[in-house]
Amino acid sequence: MLDEAQAGIKVAGRNINNLRYADDTTLMAESEEERKSLLMKVKEESEKIDLELNIQKMKIMASSPIISWQIDGETMETVTDFIFLDSKITADGDCGHGIKKCLLLGRKAMTNLDSMLKSRDITLPTKVRLVKAMVFPVVMYGCESWTIKKAEHQRIDAFKMWYWRRLLRVPWTARRSNQSILKEISLEYSLEGLMLKLKLQSFGNLM
Known part of the structure; x- marks a missing residue:
């Protein structure tokens, strides 16, 4: 589903827009529009099998300032770093x-x-x-x-x-x-x- 999307970042000529490990999924995009597109795609596909996104557990990190964004009236938290596979990922690298x-x-x-x-x-x-x-x-x-x-x-x-x-x-x-x-x-x-x-x-x- 996500692999078919055009949104994402280019690595060695390949388009990569998500990293998945167990029940954690990290979405990657080059712009806010792409990020919204990927997230809405996940939301729509999840609803087809009666799954709901837990907005309170979702976080947004960007290398440049971004405005807050809401899904179903809930605001997603904006952070400057997060932990992925026990490694700390920061906005400034x-x-x-x-x-x-x-x-x-x-x-x-x-x-x-x-x-x-x-x-x-x-x-x-x-x-x-x-x-x-x-x-x-x-x-x-x-x-x-x-x-x-x-x-x-x-x-x-x-x-x-x-x-x-x-x-x-x-x-x-x-x-x-x-x-x-x-x-x-x-x-x-x-x-x-x-x-x-x-x-x-x-x-x-x-x-």
Whole structure:
């Protein structure tokens, strides 16, 4: 129904106007007229099978100011951000909040590995693999869509050095350079490198 509509945004030559996950649906349009057209289409098709839209749960977000809009006398809420698949989407495209959240969750995941990382019965290569398997996915969740600015680059770099020093039990006060830490870890791919790889794979899928 929505796939046949002309309204939407163009991505790699394809028209995309909705994202669906479980019972959540996100509509996307390039103008207010297109948005209204898509929403009314959903409303009309829903009524055909005796379903009603819950206007109180619906929200509108736009990259430019918009006027309020009503459906059946109820005004839809206008927001500057919303949560989709546990990621915060903002009107200005800022990913800082989501990156901070992932880094905090990564710290928690790293802390949960402390008992294993302290064990002398586990080799260093195995500990590195544990971090890559248990911490990296937490930090990189949703990174394919991140716009990483200089400040976020610095946060990610600081986090990277924090967990490798923690793994090696090297305090920040120790006179060891970051380069020597990374050399001892001997990674095939860095955290930033894996993020870039995921971004490129995602872009390739879109193309």
